[in-house]
Amino acid sequence: MKFDTPATTNPIDQLKVIGHATSRIDGPLKTTGRATYAYEWHDRPASPAYGYIVGAAIAKGRIASMDLSRARSAPGIIAIVTAENAGKLGKGNYNTAKLLGGPDIDHYHQAVAVVVAETFEQARAAAQLVKVDYAAAKGSFDLSAGRDGAAKPPGRGDDQPDTTVGDFPGAFASSPVQLDATYTTPDQAHAMMEPHASMAAWEGDKLTLWTSNQMIAWTTGDVAKTLGLPKENVRLISPFIGGGFGGKLFLRADAVLAALGARAANRPVKVAMQRPLMFNNTTHRPATIQRIRIGAGRDGKITAIGHESWSGNLPEGRPETAVQQTRLLYAGENRMTALRLAMLDLPEGNAMRAPGEAPGMMALEIAMDEMAERLGLDPIEFRARNDTQVDPEHPNRPFSQRQLVECMRIGAERFGWNKRNAEPGKQRDGRWLIGMGVAAAFRNNLLMKSGARVRLDRGGTVTVETDMTDIGTGSYTIIAQTAAEMMGVPLEKVVVRLGDSSFPVSAGSGGQFGANNSTSGVYAACVKLREAVAQKLGFNSAEIAFTDGQVTAGNRSVPLGQAASDGELAAEDSIEYGDLAKTHQQSTFGAHFVELGVDVATAEIRVRRMLAVCAAGRILNPTTARSQVIGAMTMGVGAALMEELAVDKRSGFFVNHDLAGYEVPVHADIPHQDTIFLDETDPMSSPMKAKGIGELGLCGVAAALANAVYNATGIRVREYPITLDKLLHRMPDA
Amino acid sequence: MATVSFSVNGEVRALKLDTRTTLLDALREHLHLTGTKKGCDHGQCGACTVIVGGQRINSCLTLAVMHEGETVTTIEGLGTPEHMHPMQAAFVKHDGFQCGYCTPGQICSAVAVLDEIKAGIPSHVTGDLNAAPQLTNTELRERMSGNICRCGAYSNIAEAITEVAGRRA
Structure with a gap:
């Protein structure tokens, strides 16, 4: 199925199964130890x-x-x-x-x-x-030492290492309010449990x-x-x-x-790779050095925005594309971005959840906070004044949907943002200095071809087969929901089989493209199966309803399984995309809010409250989507406060190469987390009208924490992670 | 090689093992009870948590032959997909997991944590050592912190445990 015109009304819009909070269908297997992982x-x-x-x-x-x-x-x-x-x-x-x-x-x-x-x-x-x-x-193991010798990496399609619009240097120099700051993010490890x-x-x-x-x-x-x-x-x-x-x-x-x-x-x-080997043997998210320059008028409008990023990799490796979001997120007539790549002999750098945007937003969203303060503006108001409904590099190219400001305003109301004291270091609760921080969330929506096969048996059971994977994202469940909605059967009548190369090729799991694309592929296959069913049952009408296990047209109604009475019926198809992603910029948006306390004596940081508001197209399953977001928020806490692969610059390896040395958040680090999904459907993205969510939840979280630490203490830390040693010597007097 | 015999999920199992075999590998590789997970093999992640003699332990940090005559409960012994233990059902209901790999360890820990609190065993964050510890948010999160969940389902796990404990999250 070619998807090349915006979606109109289709069977998914019935929302009998899709869009409902639904427990994972693989949950009973996973919680009782019966799910079979690779070594088992x-x-x-x-x-x-x-x-x-x-x-x-x-x-x-x-x-x-x-x-x-x-x-x-x-x-x-x-x-x-x-x-x-x-x-x-x-x-x-x-x-x-x-x-x-x-x-x-x-x-x-x-x-x-x-x-x-x-x-x-x-x-x-x-x-x-x-x-x-x-x-x-x-060997070369030190990014900061390699920074000056870093080269311009080759471009790939629309992704070019250098971009420029208007006259950035001139506009920045003449801006009445300026920020020129450098931020660093460390090497990070996926550290997945298996x-x-x-x-x-x-x-x-x-x-x-x-x-x-x-x-x-x-x-x-x-x-x-x-x-x-x-x-x-x-x-x-x-x-x-x-x-x-x-x-x-x-x-x-x-x-x-x-x-x-x-x-x-x-x-x-x-x-099974031994855990202590994983951190140096496999890939990691490369460290970055990022320089951000923002110039604005006294009216709070950005006139110049520039973002440069340096990262390292092995020969033939790719840069961490940390400037990506800066091309799209805020308005401004004069713009530039640049990526530079140093050759390092550290382990291979490669994609980790939201490559590019995750570290890019860690820096950009502190810069926006700093700039708002210089302008004397509330950080939400500053972002609102620089909202853009079009791709700032190509003003004739609108966003398909963009509710960034709505996310921020709704979040502010829900979180009690008006209780924040804009002057840092003024909020006390016993020994704790209290701070609130906000950051925008942004991640692009990617469209990828995705296929599936759907089979119907005489009992009316629908079986979906696709090489799509479920890495904890909830693929099993949303694919079952999609097939149930399309074929008009309850969830219990759907069997989902994933992760087998003998099944039709799917989008796979990455880049938050899995959910929207894989369910769209299942949608395409189900459309074909519906046609086959109708033909088999001798329905000629275009107005056929698939509901409650029955196929109905006019006053004739037949059990769905009857179409397979003399043998299984199968259909296979893929979703393929036209140029809607070229004519429209497809992105997902959100706002992260954090409240934390910093111990006035020890500088220990404790997160107290977290809220994410997301606008990411149709939410296929609020239960699993929420889990994706709170999981990403948790990973964002790690990025802000603890995660860092420490480089031995003499011997060239990550020293803390196990789960005791590479610290990730544990139960005690994470408070209750709230999420809000804005009501949104995006007809440009797919027949599902959905977009990605799993990476959006991570982008911006760490900056919201950094901004909250600043609000609590008046200390601006630009080098992640924000550990006690970076605060202690500068803490305000108790 | 040595022989060892212990009860696993109510069944007496006798094994002839290389003495270097951990309890974790005895369960996974010899008894094919792979619900207990190997995440780090170094006592750093908690995925291998099982309940031995009523107490939760990291099964990767103990040799199988040290458990002669003891009683081991694994995730498979708590419930089945058709008849889940209340804690397993609560994890499903509250989506207290994503990839599922840390989940058996989280659930075994959670079951044992409730027993620890009932038994009056204090923790690092217990304020008054002379009073019976309560299942506060702080107590729960402190006691569960040996079980890492990289998918970050902590907030949901806390909801699941508090529901089973009969308290509001």
Whole structure:
């Protein structure tokens, strides 16, 4: 189905199932421990051997020699795979560094061997006996040192490293009110709860991988490319994924090593990446240095806005596109953005939840707060004065929907924003200095082709099959709701099967594009199935209703299942998009509000209240959408207050590479969280009229906290995370 | 190798194990009770929480052979998809999870936390050590903080636990 004109009324608009707060249909499996994750298919393949990964102990250089003799003679050892004996390996389209290192080493903890044994304990013990001699080379590990030598990265389509509109330098210089400030965001880790894990089984030259992956089609292709197999010889199965956040978008070492290990061992092998390897072996969100310049008139209107960002990556890696939102979020006639990329020998930087906007908004939304203060304006009023209903770079291109100001105003009322004292450091509650902060939320809505197959059996059960994944986002449930709405059956009559490369290719899970696109693909397949049902039952009328398990036209009504009485009925289709995303800018908007306390003596920060107001098209399931948003708010608290991969700049690795050292929010850090979804449908986005929500919830949260810390203490911290050491020496007198 | 015998979810199980096998791996790899999750294998995340002799422990931090004759309850022992434990049902109702990987550990912890409070066991945030601890928001959040949820379902988990405890969140 081609979606190239705005959606009109369609069966989804009945809203009998869609739009209702609905418990996850996979909930009973997950809460009783019956959902099967990648490492847990104990019955198939039968009796797998265990692989244990050895990671490189240098960041850059070569393996001079490897001594496997002691490991090979250890009890239970079946095989040891290294680059030397693995055979020729290709590199996938989506990973920058190769997934099995040697003799060249590209980054710390790059896998250099997998040790396969009868048991996990034997593999682990033998892995300690692998002796590697390295010839270390000098590397670059310091972004601030590499900043001056950073180069302009190549552009990709509309994403160009440099953008300019009007005369930014002239307009900024002549602005009566100016801000020129530099912000830094650290390297961050996805730190999803389920480690990267895969089980591999070969049948001849056909490979089956039970794995934990967000993008089945991308990864199937990259497995084939890496191992030199035809794509049709690779099957991926990934129905449950213990979190991803972008860390499982791509093929990673666990899958490659399980496949190589299984080939060498001549039996199925399973590999779970050890937690302490994950932080340096896999990808991370790259650190940024961001310079923001804003010039405005005394009327509070922005005349010049400039945003530059420096990040680092391995050769052939991409920059963190932290300036992205600044091209679209606020008005201003004179504009510029620039991305620069330093070559670093740290582990591979890549997408983490809301790549670009998450760190970009961490900086931009502090800058807006600072600028509002200089103008003597309330930060909400300042943003409202610079709202734009069109793409500021292309004024003939409107936003499909844009309710940023509404989000802010409604949030302000609900949160009690008028109780905020604009003068910092003036609100006390015992030993606590109290502050409130606000920030805009913004993230683009992406349209991606997505397919599905729908089958109807004689009992009236509808089965949906698509390679879409559910990484905790609620895909199972919203896809079931979509099929139920379209086919006129209760939710219990829908079976959803996901995460299998033998199913039609979907958008997958990433970039908050999963929900809208995958359900639109299911919509397209259901439209076809409805046609097939009508034809089978001999309905000619265009006015056919699918309700309550019945197909009705005029005064004739037939049970839906009757269409499959002499055999299952199946339909397959994809949603594909025309140019509505070109003619209209499609984005999602929101406002984050935070109240926190800062201990006047210790500078300990405690979050007291949080509210997010979101305008993101039709909310397909308020329950799972809300969970996406509060989860993102939680991750935003981590980004604001604690998350930082500490770089050892001599040896070139992330030092705090486990869940004790890399701190993420725990129960005690998070108060009750509120969310509000504005009533919105976006007919430009898809037949579902929905947009993304999962990343919107993160964008801006950290800045709202930073602004609240400023409001509480009068201390402006521009280097994340906002830890006590950055406050203590500047705290106001108790 | 050594033999060990303990009760798991009401059933006596005898295993012959490499003595290095953790209780977690005994459950997952030998008994195929994979509801108990391995998130870090280092006692840092809580995903492997099970209830042994009525107390919650990180099953990755203890060897299976140390539990001869003991009673182990895992997430599978609390309830089934058809007959969920009240805590499991409350997690579904309040959407106290997303990806589901930390969930069994959260639920086992939550069940044990309510028992700890009932038994009068104080925590780091208990104000008066001579009074019976109450299930306040602060107590609940402090006691649950050994169970990380990266999807960030904490606010919903708190609602689920307080509902089971018979209090308003």
